[in-house]
Amino acid sequence: MKKAEIPKETVNRLPLYLRCLNRILLRGHKTISSSELANLVSMGPAKIRKDLSYFGKFGTRGVGYEVKPLIARIREILNLDKNWTLALVGVGNVGSALLSYPGFNRGCFKFELIFDDDPEIIGKEISGKKVHDSSEISDLVKKSSIKIGIIAVPNEKAYDVADQLVRGGISGIINFAPVYLDTPDGVKVYQIDLSTELSSLTYHLVS
Amino acid sequence: MKKAEIPKETVNRLPLYLRCLNRILLRGHKTISSSELANLVSMGPAKIRKDLSYFGKFGTRGVGYEVKPLIARIREILNLDKNWTLALVGVGNVGSALLSYPGFNRGCFKFELIFDDDPEIIGKEISGKKVHDSSEISDLVKKSSIKIGIIAVPNEKAYDVADQLVRGGISGIINFAPVYLDTPDGVKVYQIDLSTELSSLTYHLVS
DNA sequence: ATCAGTTTTTGAATTCAGTCACAAAACTTG
DNA sequence: CAAGTTTTGTGACTGAATTCAAAAACTGAT
Numbered sequence: 001m002k003k004a005e006i007p008k009e010t011v012n013r014l015p016l017y018l019r020c021l022n023r024i025l026l027r028g029h030k031t032i033s034s035s036e037l038a039n040l041v042s043m044g045p046a047k048i049r050k051d052l053s054y055f056g057k058f059g060t061r062g063v064g065y066e067v068k069p070l071i072a073r074i075r076e077i078l079n080l081d082k083n084w085t086l087a088l089v090g091v092g093n094v095g096s097a098l099l100s101y102p103g104f105n106r107g108c109f110k111f112e113l114i115f116d117d118d119p120e121i122i123g124k125e126i127s128g129k130k131v132h133d134s135s136e137i138s139d140l141v142k143k144s145s146i147k148i149g150i151i152a153v154p155n156e157k158a159y160d161v162a163d164q165l166v167r168g169g170i171s172g173i174i175n176f177a178p179v180y181l182d183t184p185d186g187v188k189v190y191q192i193d194l195s196t197e198l199s200s201l202t203y204h205l206v207s
Numbered sequence: 208m209k210k211a212e213i214p215k216e217t218v219n220r221l222p223l224y225l226r227c228l229n230r231i232l233l234r235g236h237k238t239i240s241s242s243e244l245a246n247l248v249s250m251g252p253a254k255i256r257k258d259l260s261y262f263g264k265f266g267t268r269g270v271g272y273e274v275k276p277l278i279a280r281i282r283e284i285l286n287l288d289k290n291w292t293l294a295l296v297g298v299g300n301v302g303s304a305l306l307s308y309p310g311f312n313r314g315c316f317k318f319e320l321i322f323d324d325d326p327e328i329i330g331k332e333i334s335g336k337k338v339h340d341s342s343e344i345s346d347l348v349k350k351s352s353i354k355i356g357i358i359a360v361p362n363e364k365a366y367d368v369a370d371q372l373v374r375g376g377i378s379g380i381i382n383f384a385p386v387y388l389d390t391p392d393g394v395k396v397y398q399i400d401l402s403t404e405l406s407s408l409t410y411h412l413v414s
Numbered sequence: 415a416t417c418a419g420t421t422t423t424t425g426a427a428t429t430c431a432g433t434c435a436c437a438a439a440a441c442t443t444g
Numbered sequence: 445c446a447a448g449t450t451t452t453g454t455g456a457c458t459g460a461a462t463t464c465a466a467a468a469a470c471t472g473a474t
Contacts, residue, residue, distance in 0.1 A: 009461065015406040020387060033421065040387060045421095046463055053423065061422040062470035079409045093304030098401065100300055103362070103385055105402045147412055148405070155310075172408045174401075178226060178310060180247060188411055190404050194305065194381075195312050197397050198355070199222040201379045202286040204395055205354055216431065240451065252451095253433055260453060268439040268452040420471080428463070434456085442449075 006077075010051045014074050016041055017048070018105075021071045033064035080105050085112035087141055087170070089161045090152035091121055091131060094176050098150065099127045113140055117157070137161065141168025151175045162189075213284075217258045221281050223248055224255070225312075228278045240271035287312055292319035294348055294377070296368045297359035298328055298338060301383050305357065306334045320347055324364070344368065348375025355379045362386050369396075 020040045024032055034052075038045040052058055052065065055077055059065045075081050088095055088111050099111060116122060117134040124131055132140060141149070141164075149165040151158050151173060158177035165173060166187055175181055178193045227247045231239055241259075245252040259265055259272070262284055266272045282288050295302055295318050306318060323329060324341040331338055339347060348356070348371075356372040358365050358380060365384035372380060373394055382388055385400045 007461065011410050012407055014410075015400075015403040018406070019385060019400075019403070023386070035421085044463075047461090049422065050424090050462075057423075059422045060470060061468065062420045064421070077410070078406045079413050080406060082409075082413075084405075084409060093300060093307055097300035097304050101401060103402060105406065109402070109405055148408065172412050174404060174408065179230075180227065188408060190408055192399070192401075192404060193222075193226075194308060194399070195310060195316070196222040196226070197381060197399060198291075198316060199225070199285045199287060199312065200219060201355065201381065201395065201397050202289075202291060203218055203221075203284070205379050206286050206289075214431065242451085251433070253435095254431090256452065257432075257454085264453070266452050267441085269441045269450045271451070415474100417474085418472095421469090423468075424466090426464085426466100428461100430461075431459085433458075436455100437453095439452075440450085443447090444445105 006054045010054055011078075013051055014078055017051075018071065018074050018078070018080075021067055021074070025067050025071065029067060031064045031066050034059070036064070075105075080108050082108065084109050084148060085144065085146045086110065087113040087115070087137070087144070087146045087149045087165065087168075088152065089115045089134060089137065089149065089165070090157075091116045091118075091126055092152065094152040095150075096126075098152065112144060112146055117153075134161065134164075137164035138168040141165060141170060146170065148172045148174065151177055151181075153177060155179050213261045217261055218285075220258060221285055224258075225278065225281050225285070225287075228274055228281070232274050232278065236274060238271040238273050241266070243271070282312075282315075287315050289315065291316050291355060292351065292353045293317065294320040294322070294344070294351070294353045294356045294372065294375075295359065296322045296341060296344065296356065296372070297364075298323045298325075298333060299359065301359040302357075303333075305359065319351060319353055324360075341368065341371075344371035345375040348372060348377060353377065355381065358382045358384055358388075360384060 020037060034048045035045040038048050055073065058070050086109055088098060091114060111129060114126060114129045114131050115134045115137055116131050121131050122133050147170060149170045151161050153161055155177045158175060158179050158181065162173060162181045162183060166183055171186060172188045173181065174190045174192060176192050178195060181189050183189055227244060241255045242252040245255050262280065265277055265280065293316055295305060298321060318336060321333060321336045321338050322341045322344055323338050328338050329340050354377060356377045358368050360368055362384045365382060365386050365388065369380060369388045369390060373390055378393060379395045380388065381397045381399060383399050385402060388396050390396055
């Protein structure tokens with residue numbers, strides 16, 4: 001596994017680069033230099049060069065980086081060249097927002113199973129998928145090959161949902177409920193919490 | 208400004224501590240030790256002590272930290288003891304989710320102005336606030352004392368909205384559109400991007 | 415072909431964050 | 445009040461990430 005050598009901070013920046021490179025490509029540029037890219041993401045060019053150097057030699061000196069192969073390589077490193085199916089739990093405001101979210105990295109993410117516990121919604125179709133009862137989470141997930149679950153339910157219910165997802169054999173969770181989930185070692189949790197983001201912002205905003 | 212000495216990683220963790228401490232307080236605990244808190248957030252206790260030590264001596268040795276004063280102090284450091292009013296642009300799925308988001312740090316965040324460009328929605332009331340036309344953003348924001356704007360519109364429109372917010376005199380933006388906004392120096396942008404989070408996750412999920 | 419101008423590559427130097435380990439402090443118990 | 449226990453606070457250490465700078469490689473022009 002060569003991966004282990006790539007610093008985690010670098011990995012965290014890759015999706016950011018990817019987003020910029022895709023836009024660059026759309027604009028028709030074939031190459032980009034580290035300092036151009038650095039400008040676009042408000043960083044130092046040296047950091048970008050170092051980051052990219054961790055997984056091979058991409059640039060040609062005097063010219064810059066070829067956009068297309070660079071995109072392909074980053075997607076490969078992040079495993080975005082594979083197809084990922086998702087289970088979504090909770091079709092409230094957040095859940096619906098996710099379902100209608102347009103740019104899921106060029107279709108490599110797809111919602112496969114959708115759950116809710118509202119009898120009004122269960123059985124209906126949303127985005128062409130039938131909504132299942134939340135009590136069936138572990139069963140249905142187990143039968144599928146889904147590796148990622150997304151939790152978009154009220155706080156109190158998040159614990160139980162996480163538990164069911166884990167029992168269904170999930171290996172990654174994205175949790176929109178602002179509570180801390182205690183999961184076994186093999187299961188990675190990503191917490192997305194608006195008030196946390198807001199707090200980081202207010203710290204910096206006072207003159 | 209003493210702030211400058213606090214490592215940014217520490218600041219990033221404060222909201223996390225805050226969330227846990229609030230829950231601890233609800234459970235009726237008056238004090239908490241660094242190792243108890245460490246367990247709750249899956250970290251080493253030393254890191255927590257170090258973090259807290261950056262802004263004063265809080266704990267009493269042999270006992271731990273008093274929860275209430277600690278919460279108060281963290282809220283103060285993050286400037287959460289002040290009232291923050293927000294401008295929300297875009298009342299689609301994401302926008303609605305935000306409006307109905309319950310725990311905005313004990314009411315220190317409040318949506319004051321709401322905008323959209325859909326004639327069907329403009330003029331209507333949502334959460335007790337009238338929805339204004341997006342073309343009025345810079346004017347209305349300028350007249351208000353709002354410092355934070357939230358962008359929850361489709362990608363292409365995000366640039367223009369950001370521009371208007373900046374002209375309205377905003378100093379922080381939270382952007383849910385997965386595009387990079389180029390703002391003047393005084394304006395801080397926080398990017399929230401689901402596919403970025405997902406990508407960080409997929410990197411780690413392959414055996 | 416050579417030179418000037420760019421821009422990557424890469425190891426070294428620096429800065430920053432995290433861990434460790436222990437002294438000092440406060441509380442508890444007899 | 446003294447001995448024992450717990451837990452903080454912190455300086456020294458270790459390791460990771462970032463920046464720096466010298467060397468190498470490409471382009472285009474003369």
